[in-house]
Amino acid sequence: MKTIYLDNNAxxxxxxxxxxxxxxxxxxxxxxxxxxxxxxxxxxKKLAEAREKVATLIGASPDEIIFTSCGTESDNTAILxxxxxxxEKRHVVTSRxxxxxxxxxxxxxxxxxxxxxxxxxxxxxxxDMDQYESSLTPDTAIVxxxxxxxxTGVIFPVEEAARLARDRGILFHTDAVQxxxxxxxxxxxxxxxxxxxxxxxxxxxxxxxxLYVRKGTRFSPYLIGGHQEKGRRGGTENTPSxxxxxxxxxxAALNLEQENTKxxxxxxxxxxxxxxxxxxxxxxxxxASRLPNTTNISFEFVExxxxxxxxxxxxxxxxxxxxxxxxSLQPSHVLRAMGVPYTMAHGSVRFSLSVYNTDADVDLxxxxxxxxxxxxxxxxxxxxxxxxACNV
Amino acid sequence: MWDYTDKVKEHFLHPHNVGEIENPDGVxxxxxxxxxxxxxxxxxxxxxxxxxDAKFKTFGCASAIASASALTEIIKGKTLEEALKVTNQDIxxxxxGLPPEKMHCSVMGQEALEKAIxxxxxxxxxxxxxxxxxxxxxxxDREIEREVRENHLTTIEEVTNYTKAGGGxxxxxxxxxQIIDTVYAQAKxxxxxxxxxxxxxxxxxxxxxxTIAKEIRPSLRHDxxxxxxxxxxxxxxxxxxxxxxxxxKASQQTLKGFVECKLRDLVSPELIVEEVSP
Numbered sequence: 121m122k123t124i125y126l127d128n129n130a131x132x133x134x135x136x137x138x139x140x141x142x143x144x145x146x147x148x149x150x151x152x153x154x155x156x157x158x159x160x161x162x163x164x165k166k167l168a169e170a171r172e173k174v175a176t177l178i179g180a181s182p183d184e185i186i187f188t189s190c191g192t193e194s195d196n197t198a199i200l201x202x203x204x205x206x207x208e209k210r211h212v213v214t215s216r217x218x219x220x221x222x223x224x225x226x227x228x229x230x231x232x233x234x235x236x237x238x239x240x241x242x243x244x245x246x247x248d249m250d251q252y253e254s255s256l257t258p259d260t261a262i263v264x265x266x267x268x269x270x271x272t273g274v275i276f277p278v279e280e281a282a283r284l285a286r287d288r289g290i291l292f293h294t295d296a297v298q299x300x301x302x303x304x305x306x307x308x309x310x311x312x313x314x315x316x317x318x319x320x321x322x323x324x325x326x327x328x329x330x331l332y333v334r335k336g337t338r339f340s341p342y343l344i345g346g347h348q349e350k351g352r353r354g355g356t357e358n359t360p361s362x363x364x365x366x367x368x369x370x371x372a373a374l375n376l377e378q379e380n381t382k383x384x385x386x387x388x389x390x391x392x393x394x395x396x397x398x399x400x401x402x403x404x405x406x407x408a409s410r411l412p413n414t415t416n417i418s419f420e421f422v423e424x425x426x427x428x429x430x431x432x433x434x435x436x437x438x439x440x441x442x443x444x445x446x447x448s449l450q451p452s453h454v455l456r457a458m459g460v461p462y463t464m465a466h467g468s469v470r471f472s473l474s475v476y477n478t479d480a481d482v483d484l485x486x487x488x489x490x491x492x493x494x495x496x497x498x499x500x501x502x503x504x505x506x507x508x509a510c511n512v
Numbered sequence: 513m514w515d516y517t518d519k520v521k522e523h524f525l526h527p528h529n530v531g532e533i534e535n536p537d538g539v540x541x542x543x544x545x546x547x548x549x550x551x552x553x554x555x556x557x558x559x560x561x562x563x564x565d566a567k568f569k570t571f572g573c574a575s576a577i578a579s580a581s582a583l584t585e586i587i588k589g590k591t592l593e594e595a596l597k598v599t600n601q602d603i604x605x606x607x608x609g610l611p612p613e614k615m616h617c618s619v620m621g622q623e624a625l626e627k628a629i630x631x632x633x634x635x636x637x638x639x640x641x642x643x644x645x646x647x648x649x650x651x652x653d654r655e656i657e658r659e660v661r662e663n664h665l666t667t668i669e670e671v672t673n674y675t676k677a678g679g680g681x682x683x684x685x686x687x688x689x690q691i692i693d694t695v696y697a698q699a700k701x702x703x704x705x706x707x708x709x710x711x712x713x714x715x716x717x718x719x720x721x722x723t724i725a726k727e728i729r730p731s732l733r734h735d736x737x738x739x740x741x742x743x744x745x746x747x748x749x750x751x752x753x754x755x756x757x758x759x760x761k762a763s764q765q766t767l768k769g770f771v772e773c774k775l776r777d778l779v780s781p782e783l784i785v786e787e788v789s790p
Contacts, residue, residue, distance in 0.1 A: 499530050
């Protein structure tokens with residue numbers, strides 16, 4: 121059975137060009153870039169090239185790039201660094217819909233005595249900018265807001281938010297894991313101080329992350345050790361993955377237009393067809409500005425895990441914000457923050473596409489999904505004539 | 513991905529006895545859409561008073577559907593006395609086991625069965641006994657106690673897996689631990705009957721209003737619903753549902769399981785909540 125992969129916000133396929141670029145650095149060119157000999161030195165050269173490519177994609181300069189092990193490490197490093205360099209400030213501003221890499225860290229910080237403000241979002245998932253602005257205080261050490269939401273694809277106006285923070289002398293970090301490669305970004309033209317992203321969301325392998333730190337930003341490392349990354353992140357470099365990420369960033373720059381034309385067109389068609397073929401369904405965050413590849417659709421009166429497992433029978437891969445899939449007994453914190461009613465939140469499915477998806481993939485979903493939802497609704501005690509009548 | 517047994521997958525992909533029996537001898541609905549799973553069970557008896565047919569409708573995940581399917585298979589052909597002996601562990605065993613985090617699905621099956629049999633016998637299903645411990649999922653101390661005892665649960669995590677209690681905001685974890693400790697200490701002192709002074713009608717109405725405003729409405733509004741107090745006649749509290757509650761199938765459950773519990777708890781244990789259309 122062919123895999124129809126529509127879960128690219130979870131992870132992506134390593135691009136064949138990326139894999140090819142990486143392969144020599146496992147077995148043949150395995151030298152340590154820090155070594156004095158030329159066998160290692162040639163790898164160091166290759167790393168510098170990769171750093172250059174990564175910087176180019178986001179409009180940074182190479183010495184502003186720190187390689188880490190993942191998006192979570194980058195997020196953690198940024199926030200903890202800001203608190204470390206300003207011990208007199210004990211306030212963190214974030215949003216209610218962040219990825220656990222930021223959300224759970226902030227909860228821990230709150231337990232340890234930091235004041236944390238999690239700014240609300242509206243029903244479409246848009247950040248409450250007034251509340252955001254009024255939450256900034258002289259005590260605020262850092263703002264951490266995601267660029268685009270992993271569950272709904274909703275985009276926050278982080279550049280505007282960063283400017284408001286800079287006006288008040290507050291450091292600004294953005295988790296841009298879902299945005300890099302899908303949205304054009306240029307860090308030379310905004311006030312963002314730190315930015316995190318991850319390789320495996322843009323067709324590089326898992327286990328490689330990036331933290332951008334603007335030149336002149338006070339910084340305190342998280343991993344203490346060797347002189348790697350100019351002393352900003354100890355640990356021998358993950359050379360094959362860094363080299364792969366360099367290639368992936370080069371490809372992402374080339375594919376950026378396609379993300380916003382081809383991928384967007386596929387997503388829009390899939391969304392339109394699903395909504396028209398399945399009653400009592402709706403797009404979460406559908407009216408907000410969104411990533412071109414993501415759609416989060418709720419099907420009333422059915423439960424997400426069941427939908428996913430029935431789609432799995434056809435090789436379709438997606439994810440859900442239902443309680444049973446979150447492992448927490450409650451539906452996704454993102455959908456709850458948006459006030460999505462429980463009748464909808466438990467039955468949410470996220471499809472996230474990539475440039476590798478085709479019209480045939482979309483066709484299979486729009487043919488397969490309506491009978492799956494119908495079958496589960498037949499089984500649902502809530503699927504009553506009254507419920508059907510109030511189609512949303 | 514959950515590590516489901518082949519038997520769970522089989523009963524999820526091809527569930528047995530889906531549907532509703534017309535004019536059933538026993539019927540029960542438990543769970544709620546807010547909690548993420550719900551089960552409606554109906555059964556019919558033959559002349560020998562054995563369960564001739566049983567059907568279910570489920571809103572929930574794969575293991576909830578499989579557990580309900582297994583339940584209906586297990587109870588067919590049983591007398592009500594035999595059926596009452598079916599435990600949640602029997603349902604899990606029938607399926608070759610459930611992931612620990614999903615044991616609450618089997619508990620839901622057992623509870624639905626008991627309630628359906630009570631429905632047949634005409635004994636009005638007892639109101640949720642005990643005090644609500646877990647506000648997020650509306651689980652009482654009695655329910656937790658029972659699962660701790662019957663399934664030999666020793667940790668808060670296990671209690672959450674079996675009853676969902678403690679799986680939301682976690683504020684009740686201390687109380688759950690106390691219940692576990694009490695059960696194992698074997699010394700379970702009965703909660704002393706609270707002696708509340710008799711209320712005058714006007715006091716009662718004021719307290720009901722106050723409780724609805726402060727304790728009940730904020731939770732309902734959180735889910736987009738609301739209720740209005742229409743009248744208080746003796747111990748009958750007449751309310752009308754508004755917003756999402758008005759169209760929610762689970763609103764009866766909310767009225768009885770949450771609104772009534774709260775009012776009994778905070779105003780008077782004799783209160784009965786009734787829905788009226790204003």
